[in-house]
Amino acid sequence: MEQTFYETLALAAFALLGLWWVVVAERRREWIALPYRRRQAYTVSMYFTITGVMSLVSLISGEHPVLWRLAFGIAGGIGVLETILSLIYVNEEPTRELRIQALLLLTLPLYAIVTAVAIHPSLAPDIGIHLKPLETEATVVSLLFFLGINYGWLLFMEPAYPGEGKDE
Numbered sequence: 001m002e003q004t005f006y007e008t009l010a011l012a013a014f015a016l017l018g019l020w021w022v023v024v025a026e027r028r029r030e031w032i033a034l035p036y037r038r039r040q041a042y043t044v045s046m047y048f049t050i051t052g053v054m055s056l057v058s059l060i061s062g063e064h065p066v067l068w069r070l071a072f073g074i075a076g077g078i079g080v081l082e083t084i085l086s087l088i089y090v091n092e093e094p095t096r097e098l099r100i101q102a103l104l105l106l107t108l109p110l111y112a113i114v115t116a117v118a119i120h121p122s123l124a125p126d127i128g129i130h131l132k133p134l135e136t137e138a139t140v141v142s143l144l145f146f147l148g149i150n151y152g153w154l155l156f157m158e159p160a161y162p163g164e165g166k167d168e
Contacts, residue, residue, distance in 0.1 A: 002134050006055040009138075013052030013145065016152075020044055023156050030160050039089045040155050043104075046082045047148025050075045051141050054114075058134060065133075069118045072137055076115030079144070083108045100158075103151045110147070113140050 024031070024041045031037035057071035086104050114137060117123050121133035131139065 002132075002138065003059060005138050006058045006134075009141065009145065010052050010055035010059070013048045013055060016149065017045060017048035017052065020048060020152055023152070027156075036089045036092050039086055043082055043086045044148060044152040044155060046079065047107075047144060047151065050079050051145045051148070054137070054141060058137070065121070068134065068137075069121065071118075073115050073118035076111045076113075076118060079111030080108065080115065083111060100151065100154050103147050103154070107144065107147050107151075110140050110144050114144075 020041075024045075031041060054068075054072050054075045058068045061067035061071075083104055087101075087108070090101055090104070117133055117136050117140070120126075124131045124133070124136040129136070
């Protein structure tokens with residue numbers, strides 16, 4: 001069951017990454033001159049890249065759990081770092097809809113959980129949640145994937161602000 005989940009998630013993550021790049025290409029003129037917009041576009045790309053890579057590595061780890069643990073630990077750490085950088089850049093952009101910042105705030109602890117479970121695989125059972133380590137990770141990664149889809153949608157649908165998209 002885990003294998004089917006991760007196969008499906010990898011396919012979906014990389015498909016949405018490709019579609020997101022089409023969105024970025026479409027709005028490139030508008031976003032290229034604005035550092036916070038470039039950061040936001042990159043953050044959305046990372047949601048899909050990180051979930052896709054974690055899924056692929058979980059599929060090849062087989063009898064070697066150290067592989068998925070290493071991949072999830074590194075991916076979770078990269079996700080934490082990217083989310084922190086995105087939160088720092090929030091202060092440099094015009095006032096946004098609060099849902100965008102809320103999605104970033106929800107993302108941070110999820111990446112931290114991914115990293116924590118990779119370091120301590122019995123974390124969920126230790127706190128009374130009866131899931132195997134990769135099932136725990138699947139649950140958290142699903143939430144990250146959901147947040148990434150919504151973050152991308154909100155950015156895509158947000159109208160340009162005065163001054164955005166003008167050629168310099």
